[in-house]
Amino acid sequence: FKAATLIQRWYRRYVARLEMRRQCTWSIFQSIEYAGQQDQIKVRWNESGLPLALLSSPWAAKPRCSKGDFLDRMFTEERFHQDAEMEKYSDYESIEVPDSYTGPHLSFPLLPDHATALVEAFRLKQQLHARYVLNLLHETRKHLAQLPNINRLSTCYSEEITVCGDLHGQLDDLIFIFYKTHGKKILRTLQDVFCWLPLATLVDEKVLILHGGVSNRTDLELLAKLNRHKIVSTLRYKMRKENEKQAEEKRKANQTSSAQAPTPWFLPQSRSLPSSPFHLRSDKAHKTSRSSSIPCGAPLERKESSWQVQHSVGLELERCQQQAAFPVILEKEEPLLLTSKADDVAGERPEPTREEWKQVVDILWSDPMTQEGCKANTVRGGGCYFGPDVTEQLLQKYNLQLLIRSHECKPEGYEFCHNRKVLTIFSASNYYEVGSNRGAYVKLGPSLSPHIVQYQANKATHMLTMRQRQDISMNDFRKKKLQISRVEESALRALREKLFAHSSDLLDEFKKHDADKTGLITLNDWAAAVESVLHLGLPWRMLWSQLVNTSMDNALEYRSWLEDLAKEQLSHENIQSSLLETLYRNRSNLETIFRIIDSDHSGFISLDEFRQTWKLFSSHMNIDITDDCICDLARSIDFNKDGHIDINEFLEAFRLVEQSCSEGQASDCPQSTNANDSDCNSSGAP
C-alpha cells in the first residue's frame, strides 16, 4: 500500500536525522572533554604556601595534539613525592581542633557508632575538621595498602551488592572542598590513598568488576600477586628525579630564586559544571538498596562503600595512574619510555616488569569493541580495545559469568555488550549537560543476575527520580525530542565558545585559505581550517549550518563571523578580546586557580592578588597582555570599587560558570522504589 509506505519511509528518515543530531551532540561533548584533559595546569608553591609560579602543561604552548597522544604526553608529568614529604604533609597531629568546633570528632580504630555519627553529622550539614579528615585518610591508606590487589566479596553476607560506575562531577566537589580547608595536605594524602585501592573485585568468584576492561593478556593471578609498592615507589623515585631535573631547568630559565624547589602540585581539572554542594554520594546507592538509613556493622558494608569510593574516584585514579606515567601500549610495541629510563636507575629500586605495567594499564583503560580481537586503544592512548572473544576467553579461564566495568559514559547509564557478558555502568547522570544522559547502578543478589536502576537528576526540582528499566513509554519520545534539542543547544554553545577562544588562530587559518583577500571562505576550507585549529575531529560540515549564519550557500565572511562569536561571549567591551579569549580557553582552570588564591576562603581576592596571579598566568601561558590591560580588567570587575573582587561575580560576569553556586542548595533526594526510603544526603559547601 503505497501511501502507508510513503509515510513510514518519511518517518524513519525523520528519526534517523534525530539520531544523527543526538550522536553529533554527543561527539561534541566528548571531544571537548578529551581535548580538555590535555589542558591541565599546575601551580608551584613556595614555602609559605603562596603561589610562586604557574606551570602550564608542556603541551599547552605547542599545537594541540590528537586524541591518541594525550596519555603519551602525560608521561613527562609527575606528581608523586617522597615518603618523607608525605609524612610531613599528613602530619595531622599538629593541627589544632579549636574548642569552637562543633562537628564530629573521630578516633581510631573507627567503630561503627562513629561512622554512624559521622554520617548523621553530614546529613545535618556539619563539616569534618581538617585534622580528622587527614587522620581518616591516613588510616585509610594504611589499611588499603595491606589489602590485596583483587578484592573478594560475597553475597552470602548480605542480600545484595551494589555496584556503581564513574561519578565524576561529585568527586570534583569533594576534592574542591578538601582543597579549601587544609588544602594541599589533604589532597596529597587523598591522592596517595587512591593508589592503594584494589585493582579489581570479584563477587562470589563469578562476577569481575574493574574500572576499564581487559586484554588478551589480562592475568588475574598476576594481578593478584602484583606488588604495587614496587610500582608506586619506583614511580615516585623516578618522577622525583625527573621533577628535579625539570625544576632545575625551569629555574635556570626563569631565574626564579627560591630556597628549594617545591614539588609542583597537580590540580584536578574542575569541570565546567557549576560546583554544587558536597554530596556524600558514596552512601547514596548503598542506602537505596536498604530500608534502614543507618549502615550496619556487617563487614560487607565497609567493603561496599570502599568499592563505591573506588568507582567514584575512578577518574581520579586514572589521572593518578596517568600522572604516574604508566606506559602507553603502542601499536608496534615500541620500547616503553619508562623502561628506558629504568636503565639509568637500575639496581637502585626493584623494577616492575613490563607485564605488570601492562596489566594495570589494561584494566584501567581498555574499552570493549564489537569486533573480535584485541588491539591498541588509540583513542585513549592507553589500554586496548577488546572483542567478545577476549571476554569469552577470560571468563572461561577463571570460570566467571560477567564482567562489570565503567569508564565510558552511556546515554542510558548502562550498556550490555559481548552477548551480555560485559556490562558498562556509568553513574554520573547529566555528565555532559543536563539531560545528556542517565546515570545507573546495578544490584547483584545471590543469584548474581544484574538488576539495573537508572536515574537522572532533575535540575528544576533538584530531585533524583528513579525508574526501573522498562520499555520506552508513550511520553518518552516527546521528551526525548525536547531533550535532544536542549542538549544540542548546549553543545553548540560550548562549541561556539571554544571557537571564540581560538579566534586569533582561526583568523590566521582563514586568511591562509583566502589568498585573494576576498574576505570569504568556502565551506570546505572553513571545515579544514577549524579542524586544524581545534583538533576535535568533529563533523564540521554537518555543523556548518548550525554554527554559521550566512546568506550565501557555500561561503562565509569570516571576519564578521568571528566578530559575531565574540559579541555573543563578550559582556565587557573595554576588555581586550585576546584577554577574553585566554579566559575562555582556560576556563576550567581559572575557577580553580582563583579559588586557590582566595586563601582565606572569603570569596574575595584583593586587586593585587588578582593582578599578581594574572601576571603569572599570562607569562607562563606565553600570552602577551599588558599591565594596563590587567588593571583595566581588575578595575572593571571590582564592582563595588572597594579594592576587592568577588570571585563568583567575576566568573559569572564572564559567563565562565553556567550558573551561580548558591550555598546550601537543596539536596538531591532519591525517590527510591522502596516504600520506606526517602533519604536525603547532602552537606553544605563551606
Place this chain on the structure above:
Amino acid sequence: MAEDKDREELALAEFHKKIKEAFEVFDHESNNTVDVREIGTIIRSLGCCPSEGELHDLLAEVEEEEPTGYIRYEKFLPVMTKVLQERRYRPIPEDVLLRAFEVLDSAKHGFLTKEELVKYMTEEGEPFSQEEMEEMLSAAIDPESNSINYKEYITMMVIDEN
C-alpha cells in the same frame, strides 16, 4: 569540456567529504568501520529517504561476503557516492506526504483515529515495530481526542527539522 570535468571532480570531492563525515560520526573506534545497524541512519542523514526494502538492497551491496556485523568505509564510500550522484531516494515533499495521509483518511475527516493509524502503520506497507509505533503516536496524537490531525502533525515535524 575541461571545465565540466573539473566541476564533476569538485562535486565528487564534495560527496566524498560529506559521506566521510557522516560515517565518522558513528565510527566509535576510529577504525573506519561502523555497526551495520547504524548504516540506515547514516544514509538517511545524507539526504536520502529510502524505503526499508531499498535500504536492504543497499546493505547487501556494502556488506562483506560473510556478514560481520559491521560495515567498512572502503565498501561504503563507492556505493554511497553513486547513490548521491544518481540522486536516488529523494526525500518526500510536504504536499506528497499530505496526500498520502489523505489517502488513508478515506472518510475525509481531516484526522485519523489512533486505531486507524496504528492499523495502517503496523499492518500495511513496511510495518512499524511496536517501538516505532509508540514513538510516532506519542508525538502525533492529541490526547484529548485520541486522534491525529495529520496536517498539523506534518507542519510540526517539518518545523522541527529546520
